[in-house]
Amino acid sequence: MEITKSEIKSKAIKFTIEKDGKVAGRAYLYLIYNNLHKESYGFLEDVFVEDVYRGQGIGGELVGAVIEEAKKLGCYKLIGTSRHSRSEVHEFYKKLGFEDYGVEFRMDLK
Helix, strand or coil: CCCCCCCCCCEEEEEEEEECCEEEEEEEEEEECCCCCCCCEEEEEEEEECHHHCCCCHHHHHHHHHHHHHHHCCCCCEEECCCCCCHHHHHHHHHCCCCCCCCCCCCCCC
């Protein structure tokens, strides 16, 4: 038996919001392709709002922009992850329409 590998190109899009001339927040949308579907799926990653701008709706605007872009690009699903200890983030995602769907497993390599 032999394992073969082939490269599949993916795409990443960075979203930022500026306020008062500074970057107030960011989020990334990764478009991932596989053989299960002809469409890509989206992976929402690194959603972050600077402390001084939290509670002003910036995170919701960023994630909303990512959702709209994923829809526009024809993604069949969008995945966002969060650590177990971040219950406020879980509620934030649920408020935006995400469902608690499964468990993420992680292995740190460095």
